[in-house]
Amino acid sequence: NAGVTQTPKFQVLKTGQSMTLQCAQDMNHEYMSWYRQDPGMGLRLIHYSVGAGITDQGEVPNGYNVSRSTTEDFPLRLLSAAPSQTSVYFCASSYSSGRSYEQYFGPGTRLTVT
């Protein structure tokens, strides 16, 4: 199993550009989520999905869109990048039920918006 994969690892965007961060998992997990990690602020939940076709907002959803057309993939779209979106982005997945809801994280994408 590859686990949770994210592409790209690094990205530099100019203000106003759009891009999609890719996330895929091969563990047949129902739950997938996106976080951003900023210095001194821990991880904050952006959006999550509990299954194909079902998404919802987390703590900091503004400026980001998501969709879930398959169990495996959960892309995060930035429609018009802003410097405030400079951050490290993590995708995670887990079973949506069970003892612990333990999340498996991808390696992260470091995004810089200039």
Add this chain to the structure above:
Amino acid sequence: AQKITQTQPGMFVQEKEAVTLDCTYDTSDQSYGLFWYKQPSSGEMIFLIYQGSYDEQNATEGRYSLNFQKARKSANLVISASQLGDSAMYFCAMRDYTGNQFYFGTGTSLTVIP
């Protein structure tokens, strides 16, 4: 509102000694879960331990144990017999009663001194 507080930005511990990392949480939910994750300098997020709000016994996973004091709303991580490889950031996190929303603390940087 949900909140996780980690009041120790940085901690030092001698190799082979035990160390406690503090975490307090704020929730009005009766059902919730508490997690600890480790983030080494390489950046990946590694799951360490989980405690459910209805679990009567403190969780243990190898050298990690979670000191769960429900009335005080604290979920401290205890690492026994510290090793040099334990040097990392440690994040406390909580999931809400739906299992869909997760909240992370700001982290504690642990340095193990040889």
